[in-house]
Every structure is written in C-alpha cells, then in structure tokens.
Amino acid sequence: MPRLIKDGAIVEDRWTLLREPASLAALPAEMPIIVPVALWKAERTELASHREVGVWLKPDDDPDALADDIAVLPLIAIDFPKFTDGRGYSIAQVLRDKHRFAGELRAIGDVLRDQLYYMRQCGFNAFAVRADRSLEDALKGLTDFSDGYQATVREPIPLFRRRAAGPLRAPAAAANDP
C-alpha cells in the first residue's frame, strides 16, 4: 500500500486517487476514492452510497462550489501541477477558514519537501509526496521553522498578538504536531 505523510507521521494511504473519471469502473466497489470535483457534483449520491468518497480540486476549481458538501466530505485534496503553482495555498486557506472544513486536507501532485512547511501553515494536514522522493526526508520539511509572523490556518493568532500577550511559546513545543 502506498504511504504518505499525515498529521506529522508517515502512514499507509488507504485512498485511491482517481485522476481520470473513466477509470472508476475498473476499481473495486468498496475502495475509498478521491474523485474530480465535476464527477462528485454529477454523481455524488450514487458515488457515496456504498463507499467513502473524497474530492480533489485542480488549482482553477472554485472551492466555494463545495460549500454545501463540506460537512459530508471526509477528505479534500488539492492538486499542485507544479510546485511553483501557489494557488493551492489560497484554496486551502479558503476551505479551512471560510468554509470551516475540518476533514483531511491533502496536497497531491508535485509535492516536495521544501514546500511542506508553508502548506501545513495554510491548513494541509496530509501530503502525498511525489512518488520518486523519500517520505522520511520530506518529513523533515515540516519542521523547518518553529513559528511565523502571520495569522495562518494552523496558527490563527498572528505573532504580534502573541507577543503582546507575554513570553512566546518555546520553539520545541511549536514544532510538535497537534
């Protein structure tokens, strides 16, 4: 079974990513799948009747289109066609902060060690690191920084408010996963 990073640890991935809708028929009936948003929109009742279903978004898909599905979706994945395409960071922010999505938010595609810290700050908690790279190595990327200035999904209180509140938390505590 393939593996990925989730909540700060390397775990087995029980989900199958369906890049092309056409390949659905070939999959075992009960296998949990992550489907393109268009397929979800068209066939959500049927899809979810006998299996777990997650949805994946391309960077130009509108996260607002999932507003009514947030409560039922256990997993949303956001695709990074290239690691330099930063749209997924803002989509993650919108899903977590605006729509209060609380399920697994997974980065898929060109997902590499040196972007993981930023991704996690924006609300991703799962990282399907590119298959040709070491997960053990990528895991180190999550702890590049112990804290940041901004209000983010992961740390909604910006540093200036925490500075004002008193001594900052110790870096060691900040580096731990929730």
Add this chain to the structure above:
Amino acid sequence: MYRYDDFDHRLVAERVVQFRDQTRRFLAGELTEDEFRPLRLQNGLYIQKHAPMLRISIPYGVLSSKQLRKLAHIGRKYDRGYGHFTTRQNLQFNWPRLEDAPEILAELATVEMHAIQTSGNCVRNITTDHFAGIAADELVDPRPWAELIRQWAALNPEFAYLPRKFKIAVNGSTVDRAATLVHDIGVHAVRNETGEVGFRVLVGGGLGRTPMIGYVIREWLPRGEILNYLDAILRVYNRFGRRDNIYKARIKILVKERTPAEFTRAVEKEWERLRGGPATVPDEEIERLAAFFEPPPYARLKADDAGLRALLADNRPFGNWVKRNVFAHKVPGYAAVTLSLKKTGVPPGDVTSDQMDTIAALADRYSFGELRVSHEQNLVFADVQQPELFRLWAELKGLGLATPNIGLLTDIICCPGGDFCSLANAKSIPIAEAVQRRFDDLDYLYDIGEVSLNMSGCMNACGHHHVGNIGVLGVDKNGEEWYQVSIGGAQGEGAALGKVIGPSFAAQEMPDVVSRLIEVYVERRHEDEHFIDTVRRLGLEPFKERVYATAH
C-alpha cells in the same frame, strides 16, 4: 531603527539552516536545477553572467553603521570589495560563490539582516520615503507601517509562490517620494473627513514590459485593517493572476483584464470576510513598532546658523552641494544629507568596501549611526547638525561622495545592465558614464536644473526608465545593442509614463541625443519651467525634430 527580538533572531537563524541544507542538497544532486531555482531566488541568489549575484534586503532602506560595516566585510571577504545599491533600496554583490551564500547569510544574521524574498515570485522588500521621520510634510511616519508589512510579508506561507514578483511601497507624506504609483501595491497615509489617519490603497502600478500607473481601489482604509486588506488583495491575485504567460503575470494585467471595478469588488468581498479578524492591527502594536523609530536625542540648535550662512556666501562649491544634496529637516538646526553615488566614472549605486567603512564611521559621527538608501540609488544621512555640514562636506569630497548633482541630469538611475546581468539586452553603465562626461560642466548642469535620466538594460525596467523625464531602454536588434529613448516620464504625485520619441540609437549616439533634447528645453523653456514642464507644454514633436534632423 527596528531591533530583532528572540523570535526574529530565531526565524532568520532557521532560514539560514534551511538554505544551507537546500544548497547542500542541490550540490549533492538531490535537488534539480528547476527545484532549487525558486528556493535560491527567495534567498536573494541569482545566477548571473559571470557569477551568482546575491541581493541583500535592506528593509525600507534603513541601515545602521554596524550593518554597513558587515556589508563592507562581506564585500571584501566573499566578493571583489564593492557592492551595488539598487532601486529597491537593497544591496547587491555581483561576484559571490554559490557555495559561500549560506555562510554570507549566516554573517548577515549576526547583524539582523537577511536576503529573504529579495527575488522570486513573492513579496519583495517593502520600500518607503528615504526622508521618513524627518520631512516637514509628513503626515505619518511610514517606517512602523513598513515594518509591520515587512513582518507580514516575511515567509508568508500563502504568498510564497505568486504568479510573479510583488512590490509594495508605503508613503506617509503629502509628497510621494516612494514612487508608490508604480508599485503592485501603493499605500498612502491619508486623513478622512473626520481627520482620522488611514490609508489610500493603489493596485496595479508597475514598470517592466507593460508599464502602468496604479489604480486607487480604496480611498480610505481604517489603518488597523491594513493586513486584512493586503491578505484580500494577495489572495485574489494568487488565485486569479495569470500563470500561463510570464509577461502577463503581474497583478497589473489582472486588474486591467478584469477591469479595476471588478477587481476591487473581488478584493472588497474577500476583505469583508476578514475584517475585524485576528490580523486586525491594534493601536498598541503600532505604538510598539513606532517606539523603534523614536526621534534620536536631538540637540537644541538655532534654526539659523550664522557661521553656515557665511560659508554659503563665501564658498560656491559648498553652496552648490548644500543646494543640491541637503534636504530640510523638521527639527531646527538639523538637515538631511544625500551622499551622491553618481560620480562620473563610477557605476551608479556602486560603493567600495573601504568607502562603506568610512561612511559607517561618518554616520556614527554625524548622524546617530544610521543611514538610509534611497530608491534613486544614493545614501542619506538623515540627522546632521547644520553647523557640521561644512566638515561633513569636506570629508565626503575626499571620498568622492559629494558630487553636487542630486536631482540633476547626472544623478542617473541605472541598473547593472549588460556588463553584469544575464537578462539585459544592452549595457547601461557605459552609457550613463558617457552622458555624465558630456555634462561635466557644473554651471551648465545647474542651468539645466532638475531633470531625471533613468536607464534600464532591458524591459524589466530595474532602472525605472518609464518614469524618467528622459528614459533610456536597452534593446536588442539582431544581436546588437541599441537604445530606445522616451521623454515625459515622471515619478511622485504627477507620475507619468514617458513616450518613445522614435527609432532607437547606437551607443555612441546617446550623448548627442541627450544633448539635443536638453538644447530644445534650454531654448524654449519658460522661466521657472523644469525640463518635464516644457515637455508637457510642447509635446514630443520639437524634441523629435531636433534629435532626428541631425542624428539620422
């Protein structure tokens, strides 16, 4: 100036550790060139013609003497003993080794400096008025706000992979000395009808391939909302800015294609969601930051120094320098002094390590150990006692830093150009020098008066050629270097983009071309008209006629 606390120190230290490891992995073949490129760019490292170029961030142009000494040391140890100040108020080294970059960053961290986001598709160094805190026309000191925005921008996880680079300038005066109209975002302190200070926000200005003046998308923003509003603008840009074509990826294209009204609606909608949220800035935070920029312990001086007046009357060279290079200060008896980095024969903006050390010593002696970098690529001592001006002038003259040409034709803004930069189509430094040599007669230079000549070696417009009264752009024609000339550009409140006068010129024609443009002005100006006023009154025609009648 702003001083790091434990948090800031730790962040920069962690950045050094991160980049050291990234560089190691690149050199070991674990990161490809394509994977490493954005990482090194966001640490200021370009690969240039002859060697890497390292661009060091000088937040809003404010520098301590201690930091300048460190830069001098780095120039000596890792480079060829000099650095180049840029139009983004930063400093570039043109000859470091890639392998040394992590060590240079570690040295910078010891003096609270870094190279974070000085390049790459992210928010770049925040710039502001180099006379911040001392100008009489100032409404708000922009430095605490620039520092607030610097912290918001630094390693901002959501906006590290934007469609293209992103430049923000803050201005706190009634006069715009920060070129805010040609920035991706310009922020102006303004009062509303009840007298409350807030910000006017402009978006979509910029130079480069498609130069544009920014649109005002909000006339008055409550000041505490500034970070929420920046988040809203950047989020709209990050999601919808074009990524299919590098030449159409700046925010100005998004604003234009969507129309400013549509773009504004999208931003306002996003802001409504964020308004009043955790990133709203309380007054206490601004007061905390403002405390770093408290006025230095000024002496009580007379507003009018008799000794200085006598010297001005007696000594014409000194008088010229005071007239051109000294700026009024709001505190009686003080003045701001611009050190000209535009001496003929020296590439504009270049300073040697030895000069840096001496400048640092002078800053300690004359200006509370601080200096500023202007976006015109000069240095400023902001707090000099007027009775000391003569002594300072004599010292600066000895260093070659007292050329009395600020705001004049030879105070040329110029990028490194084809001598150094791999993007350039043409050299720019030799053209600047040829023009400076042509106008070496100070009397004539003074008679011509204020005129800006800005020169870029390519479309990227690092030399801000579009907003020069005279703009020069290096272009490539079948592998040869040619120069396209525009006139009528201006920065500041009346910012305007210059218009191209016609076919481009060969390098050796350029001094003549500039001479002819100036001749038309001198012959046809009205009393009290600067070059730009005459161009605006007469239009391009008479200038074109003169230049092309004889040059071609």
